[in-house]
Amino acid sequence: MSDPLFEFLCRMGDNTLVLGHRVSEWCGVAPVLEEDIALANTALDLIGQTTLWLNLAGEVEGKGRDADALAFRRDVWDFRNVLLVEQPNGDFGQTMMRQFLFDVWHKGYLTALQDSKHDQIAAVAEKSLKEVTYHLERTMDTVIGLGDGTEESHNRMQKALDKLYPYVGELFVRDDVDDAMIAAGIAPDPAALRADFDAVLDAVLREATLTKPESDFAHKGGKSGQRHSEHLGHMLAQMQWLQRTYPDATW
């Protein structure tokens, strides 16, 4: 295993990078103008958080890589984001469901991370939490509104939940990197955050009149980097194209 602190920081930064990129794909084509603005705002927050996490990762690594080097010059197997965030946008409902599931986890995780013994990590968590709290307020409202809206919107949201729920479990997997972070007092035990997550999820789904899938089956392999989905490579092909085509250029 490479340095667990570096791995951990890549996980944080890659989650926000990949999700931020996905959200930014909505630019200019949202269902209403207010959503264009809100989606851009979410993407902006996530890209800002990415810069903080990945710069810190580069510092910890000590090989002279900064956030841009990590974002634009690594290949799929070096990415450490969970599979959930690399899933395609689908329709607006799927995008909102993905964001909601991530936001609930993200808020819980960042809240615990504020108590990190690593001062810089605690500071990034605190700053991010303010933004993420707002993201969750919005996505919660949207999931409830569309779940308890028309028959069509309800069906679409249920379909989105069914499709994405198998990617929730990975958020709570505890592995060697987590063990090292927990032992050092740097980050919380992800498995311990599941109960709070479920409580929020259940309450929101009830109000949204949506049904949680019965199976708790979980796809894994993003967080560890062992097996990403096919989608990530296409995203990177687009995201990294300029940097890789003109490696000598500064932008």
Next chain:
Amino acid sequence: MYAQMIKSTGKGVKSLDEMEPDERAFQERINAGGKIEPKDWMPDGYRKTLIRQIGQHAHSEIVGQLPEGNWITRAPTLERKAILLAKVQDEAGHGLYLYCAAETLGVSRDQLTRDLLSGKMKYSSIFNYPTLTWADMGAVGWLVDGAAIMNQVPLQRTSYGPYARAMVRICKEESFHQRQGFDIMMKMANGTEAQRKMAQDALNRFWYPSLMMFGPSDENSVHSAQSMAWKIKMNSNDELRQKFVDQTVPQAEYLGLTVPDEHLKWNEDRGSYEFSEPDWDEFFDVLQGNGPCSVDRMEARNKAWDEGRWVREGLLAHAEKKRARKMAAE
């Protein structure tokens, strides 16, 4: 400009003596530099012309998201991606302020949206041109936002209060956009050979379309004369175009780029540049829907609107249910 070829009454400007008392008081207020507010009396033509103008401006902000959105997922650094995202978000915000300003004149945002999507209302010709390289993100900010500012800064003093106030907010952000665009151009123009080539290519492609943004000469247009009397147009198209050229040519020189006009020449006596007119046939083709991206832009907007219908309906239905439940509980 963002509003091009706006038609007013077409009847020519009346003198104060020819006006009924209401209209005369209205015109005198404008002449004295006063503002017209939504509840004030106004001639029908003033209202209709403003709706056309503000609506077209709003639509331009909305469609204008597309050519720049085209590069958000390919932005070369995290910082550039964030700056571009913020810019496009600003443009959506401008659209929102302007639709709100139009609504004060008694037309709904939904109606204006329908008119855009059906092709009844237009948006600025400039957004029918493609963005082909990263340098285009520089050129759009530098030239397109730059040309927009030329027209919008004077509009901060326009006679219609809500429009003038929207312009004050918008202009602050537009000048930001222009500086950011120029900053990209500087990096590109001073970068590798490939980057310099992209920068020059972007200027070559965006120069004349930027000049077209001001519209054809309107020295003899009755529409313009009326709009100027109403102070919803502050300068002639040629005046603004000249100002734009005079401001931009030295910036291009500073970048070490060549303006694609062999007749470009400083005229010492006039204290301004002589330059070639853009191809106005091309301009009218673009207005007719034959711009390089006209079909794509309209398809993208229509697709977004159609695919968003279930979302708008769903949220509306939920709001209704919530209201009904609240009423039942009271």
